[in-house]
Amino acid sequence: MSKKLFKEIVPICIILLLSVFLRFVSLDNIPAGLYVDEASLGYNAYSLLNTGKDEYGQPFPIFLRSFGDFKPALYAYFTTIPIALFGLNIFSIRFLSALSGTFLVLITYLILKRSKIRHNSSLAILSALVLSLSPWAIFQSRVAVEANFALIIFATSMFFFILSIKRIIFFIPATATLAFSAYAYHAERVLSFVFLILIIIVFKKNFIKNKKIIFIGIIIFFLISLPQLLLLTTPGSLQRFNTQGFTQKQTFEKYGGTFKKILVFGRSLYILNKFSSQYISSYSPRSLFFEAENQSFRSMPDMSVFYFWMIIPFFLGIKYVYYNRTDSVIKLIFLCIAFGSLPAALTGDPFYTLRMLPTLWGISILISFGLFNLLQIFHLKLIKYSLGIFLGLISCLMLYMSYFIIFKSERSSSFGYPYLEVANLSEKLKDQSFVLDTEIYDAPYILMATYKKTEPYQLQKQTNPQVLRNYYTNVDFNKYRKIDNIDIRNIRWDIDQCANEIIVTDDATLSKDQAKDHAFTLSYEFKDLLGKTILYGYSTNPQLKCAP
Amino acid sequence: MNKTNPSLHSYYLKLIVFILITFANFWWILILKENFLYGLLLILITFILFFASFNVFSGLKLSVIMGVLFVILSTLLIKNHFDYTLKTLSPTDEKIQTQRHGVYADGLGILFTNKLSQNFYKNWSMSLGKYLRNISYSVDPNLYFFSSHPREKSGIDEFEKYSPFLLPLFIIGVLIHALSFGKIKALTAYLLASIIITGFISPYFKLGPILLFPYISIVIALGAASVIKKNYVKKAL
Numbered sequence: 001m002s003k004k005l006f007k008e009i010v011p012i013c014i015i016l017l018l019s020v021f022l023r024f025v026s027l028d029n030i031p032a033g034l035y036v037d038e039a040s041l042g043y044n045a046y047s048l049l050n051t052g053k054d055e056y057g058q059p060f061p062i063f064l065r066s067f068g069d070f071k072p073a074l075y076a077y078f079t080t081i082p083i084a085l086f087g088l089n090i091f092s093i094r095f096l097s098a099l100s101g102t103f104l105v106l107i108t109y110l111i112l113k114r115s116k117i118r119h120n121s122s123l124a125i126l127s128a129l130v131l132s133l134s135p136w137a138i139f140q141s142r143v144a145v146e147a148n149f150a151l152i153i154f155a156t157s158m159f160f161f162i163l164s165i166k167r168i169i170f171f172i173p174a175t176a177t178l179a180f181s182a183y184a185y186h187a188e189r190v191l192s193f194v195f196l197i198l199i200i201i202v203f204k205k206n207f208i209k210n211k212k213i214i215f216i217g218i219i220i221f222f223l224i225s226l227p228q229l230l231l232l233t234t235p236g237s238l239q240r241f242n243t244q245g246f247t248q249k250q251t252f253e254k255y256g257g258t259f260k261k262i263l264v265f266g267r268s269l270y271i272l273n274k275f276s277s278q279y280i281s282s283y284s285p286r287s288l289f290f291e292a293e294n295q296s297f298r299s300m301p302d303m304s305v306f307y308f309w310m311i312i313p314f315f316l317g318i319k320y321v322y323y324n325r326t327d328s329v330i331k332l333i334f335l336c337i338a339f340g341s342l343p344a345a346l347t348g349d350p351f352y353t354l355r356m357l358p359t360l361w362g363i364s365i366l367i368s369f370g371l372f373n374l375l376q377i378f379h380l381k382l383i384k385y386s387l388g389i390f391l392g393l394i395s396c397l398m399l400y401m402s403y404f405i406i407f408k409s410e411r412s413s414s415f416g417y418p419y420l421e422v423a424n425l426s427e428k429l430k431d432q433s434f435v436l437d438t439e440i441y442d443a444p445y446i447l448m449a450t451y452k453k454t455e456p457y458q459l460q461k462q463t464n465p466q467v468l469r470n471y472y473t474n475v476d477f478n479k480y481r482k483i484d485n486i487d488i489r490n491i492r493w494d495i496d497q498c499a500n501e502i503i504v505t506d507d508a509t510l511s512k513d514q515a516k517d518h519a520f521t522l523s524y525e526f527k528d529l530l531g532k533t534i535l536y537g538y539s540t541n542p543q544l545k546c547a548p
Numbered sequence: 549m550n551k552t553n554p555s556l557h558s559y560y561l562k563l564i565v566f567i568l569i570t571f572a573n574f575w576w577i578l579i580l581k582e583n584f585l586y587g588l589l590l591i592l593i594t595f596i597l598f599f600a601s602f603n604v605f606s607g608l609k610l611s612v613i614m615g616v617l618f619v620i621l622s623t624l625l626i627k628n629h630f631d632y633t634l635k636t637l638s639p640t641d642e643k644i645q646t647q648r649h650g651v652y653a654d655g656l657g658i659l660f661t662n663k664l665s666q667n668f669y670k671n672w673s674m675s676l677g678k679y680l681r682n683i684s685y686s687v688d689p690n691l692y693f694f695s696s697h698p699r700e701k702s703g704i705d706e707f708e709k710y711s712p713f714l715l716p717l718f719i720i721g722v723l724i725h726a727l728s729f730g731k732i733k734a735l736t737a738y739l740l741a742s743i744i745i746t747g748f749i750s751p752y753f754k755l756g757p758i759l760l761f762p763y764i765s766i767v768i769a770l771g772a773a774s775v776i777k778k779n780y781v782k783k784a785l
Contacts, residue, residue, distance in 0.1 A: 273712055277694045280715065290684030302677060318726040405655035406648060530647065 011125050012109055019105045019132040022399075023098040023141040028091040030408045031143060032529050033417030035297050036443050038144035039450040040066045042093030045079035047456035055449070057460035058471050062183065062227055063236055065467075067443050068477030069243075070236040074184040075146040088453050093144045100152035101141025105132045107155045108365065114162045115329035119372070127368040133395050136305035136353055136360050138403065147354040150185035153177055154192075154358055158332055161199055165328050168210040175217040179224035186240050187343035187355045189228065194342060196221055198335050203328065236472035244347040246274050251348075279345035282359060285311055287351040294350060297414040303402040305353055305360055306367065307395050313370030320369035336362035409529040416447050418526035418534040422504055423451035425524060425537070426486050434486040435496060437505035438479050440535075445481035445488040454483050493518065498546035503538045510538065519544040559602060561777060566598055566769035573765070575692075575709035579755050586758060589621045594762035600734040601766060611734070618738075622745045622759065631682060631750040634675045641674055679747045686746040686757035689718065692764055709756060714768050721771030739763050 034042070044054045044064050053059050054073075055066075063070040075096060082095035105128050112124035131137055140148040160174030178196060181188040200207060200214070207214050222229075231237045242248065252259070252267045259270035281287055289311045293299035306314075324330045340358030347355060371391075378384045419441075426434050426448075436444055449459060462481055467474055480489040487501075491510070496503060497518045503510070504526070515522065515538055524537030570576065570591070580587030596614040637645065649669070652660045659665065685691060693715045695708040710718070729736050742759035749757065 273694065276712060276715060277690055280689050280693070280719075284688045284690060286684040286688035290680055290687075308680060315726045315729070318723060319729075322723075322727055401652065401656070405651055409651050530651075 008121055008125065012106075012128060015109075015125065015128045015132050016102065016105060018129075019102045022132065022138050023101045026404075027094050027098055027142060028089065030404060031297075031415040032408055032412040033415035033420050034090055034093065034447060034450060035143065035415050036067070036441075036446055037071070038093055039416070039446045040064065040443075041071065041076050041079060041144050041146070042083070042088065043446055043450045043456075044073070045076040045083050045093070046088045046450075046453075047459070048076060049080040049083055051456050051460070053456070053460060055446075055456065055459045056463045056471070057468055061471065062231060063472065065236065065471060067446075067479070068239065068475050070239045070472070070475075072146055072150075072183050072185055072189070074180075075144070075149045078149065079144070088450065093450075094142060097144050097148045098141050100149045101137055104137065104152050104155055104361070107152065107159055108361070111155070111159050111162055111329060111332075112365070115324075115327050117324045117327050117330065123369065123372055126372050127365045129392075130368040130371065131361070131364045133392065133399070134306060134360075134364050135300060135303050135399060135403070136357075137364065138399065139300060140354070140357065145354060146185040147187065147357050150181050150188045151357040151361060153181040153184055154188055154195075155361065157181060157195075158336070161203075162329060162332060165203060165206045168207070168213045171207070171210075171213050171217040172220055175221040176224060179221045182225060182228055185354075187357070190343045190346070191340065191358060192221075192225070194339055195335065198339060199332075202331055202335065206328075231472055234472040235475045239475050241346075244349060246348045247271050247346070274348075275345050278347070278350075279341060281351050282341035282344055282356050284351075285314075288314070288363065293353055296411055298353065300402040301406045301410055303398065306363070307398060309391065309394070310367050310371075313367045313374055314363065315370065316373045317366035317368070317370030320373055321366060333362045333365050337366060412529040413532070413534045416441070416444075417528055419444055419447040420451055421526045422486075422535060422537070423448055425526075426484065427452060429502075430485060432485060433499065433501040435491060435501055435503045436486050436488045437491050437503065437509055438488055439490055439509050440506045443479050445479060445483060448483040448486055448488065449481075452484055458483070497540055498542045499540060500542055501540055503540065504535050505538070506535055507533075510536070562602065562769055562773040563598075565772040565776070566766065569710075569714070569768045569772065570594055570765045573710050574707070575756070575758075575761060576765075578707070579758055579761070582755060586621065586624070586755070589617055589624075590758060590761050593617050593621065594765055597734060597738050597762045598766050598769075601732050614734075614738075618741065618759075625749050625753075625759065626745070629749050629753040631678070631748060633750075634678050634682075634748065637674060645670075645674060682749065682751050683743055683747040685751050686743060686760055689715070691756065692760075693718070706756075710764070710768065714772075717768045717771035717775060718764065719771065720774055721767035721769070724770050724774060725767055735763065735766060 040055075041064075044066070047053060047055050048060075051057075054061050054064055054076075058065065061073050064073045064076060078096050079093060082092040086092045086095070108131050109124045109128040112127050113120060115123070117123065140151075154177075157174050157177035157180075160170045160177060164170035164174050175196065178192045182192040196218070228237070235242075245251070246255070249267070252270055256266065256270050259266045259273070262269060287304065289304050289306050289308045292302065292304055321330055321334060325334070336358045338359075340360075340362060341356035344352050344355035344359075349355075353360065375384045375388060378387065422434075422436065426432070436448065438444065448454070459481065464478070467476075467478075482488065491503060491505065497520075502523065503520065504524075510520075512522075519541040520538035521541060522536060523539040525533040526535035526537065527533050576587060576590065579590060593614060596610060596617070600610050600614060652669070656665075660669070691706060692709045693712045695706060725732060725735060739760075742757075742763060746757045746759050749759075
């Protein structure tokens, strides 16, 4: 027992502590501010907690209408707990994601422990360590994203599937959690069905003797999926697929290029070409080890989803997986790697990590296999441990420099940090009217509502009744709102110059010359953490401009 | 012949497929059209690498000949198409470097402000980043199989170097190679050497990372042969 304690329990406890530290330290400050999607999840959780309805007034929705993108609502429902405990703040909103990321490390260890391959205990510990330090896992755990929460539900389902190979009764919680994951993120809506079929096919020999339990498991899967399936054909449910996909006729007409010249199968070939290109992009060493994701709020500066040195264990891991391919855990990991990126391949965004988290999870395990192989080359324990510690330290240093230093300051404007300052000012000047220009940012109203902890009824009463009646069918989005003393809309020059208010906008919308023409005075500057002014607050002078 | 090439029949199969793939692709034809010497050197390297990889005419002489040809081609490429941005900083680079200098100094303290780190940061970090970026372009399969792909480099007309229908064969070939790194040593060594050199070549060189042409052609042939002869993968191992 003492040997096991020293060799397994102590290391995994240390790794879990490391995971907690990397995921929770300065969670409310890094990233600095809130991204609009995070704010939307947080505010809707706040609204559900206080009124049982979302920001529009829809009672217990399956999808959150939000900005017309219809997010699966499970993250918001679970976030009601941290909000009830800690109040509506950045920490509470990100809490569930950080907790999911920590549990993923534990689940990975438990899954690997169930494998029959040699050195399974060491591999389980190494996999947990690689995952706890992987840039993608840390990044996604430190922002409120439904995808990270969906991943832990998905991974838990995989754990139950592994248990079900020995004890078939676990097939029921496995299918139940798999179906449940579809309520957490769009990608899992596709993956849950794909994985149910794949797992039954791959493990049919193990399941064939227990047809009754398998049947019950499948029935439970469909029963849990039913509410979502009933909404499947609504525009709201299909909104993400329709806006992000490339299979639509209009997309082909617009971007088909040379494929349009092919008469019969032109569109099919275009879709196949695009799908292949997107799919292969998910596994390209360029995307995985070298180049950051294109969107600044979805990636760390100069850092990809894995450290660049991991390319060597990545290729070495393939060999390990191949030689142990008959093992059930290895089969499952292979399925995650190969099929986990299907949702990403079905959409047009280049290398969109959120839609391929199961693949990244599988690749992390693959890398740990390769790393284990690499370390095995050295027989001397001193060299083996020195190399391991060196790689660990280098990784921590790279992570610290990229994420905790550069990302924090360089990406603060992407995370709406200047809007936090606007919200603080509007709280300070309660009697002053503000106009927040919507030309410069998608949906600043949700940032204001979250930062100012606006009463949900205030937003709900601004909902057009028509929208509530057609909650899942009408996908139009109105970004103009009034939050306390802030009017969030486009600038109306004729009216605004004659009203006593502070107009908050950027220098592209309102140049200094224009401000002078309208007799506006620059009163406030809202900066990001680099000290660069992102937003300007102009005081109007109606007595000068609109004097009778 | 070693274990990777269990029979003469399997070898001839690979050879036929290899010749078809090497000569019937858009990339080599374009290279030959644009620069005959590059095309000739590449085809010689490709054939020698193929023979060396499968131990048909193995030996020191063959390795030396291939090494000499590789050095000649690499020298020509570095001389004519060197990525000068590795040595110089653009105004944007300078702006980023200056901006990050203060941020790093605040966050890392003496770890950053010491002489060694300062020297690395000012003189090497940007170059290393660009070098890794160049390498990353060359290891992206999309670059070789799709004319329009999700992560195209801006300002470059990326053309389809091989038919996208060969992509599955390439993936199988890469997996076979990954499973037998140690056994196909010549191919592994060539891959590493060509990637290292490609990092120095401008990513705007219009013919692309041509040093990788021999590797990709051989790997596709390996994948094709394994598909034709279904049990090849098992036998290869």
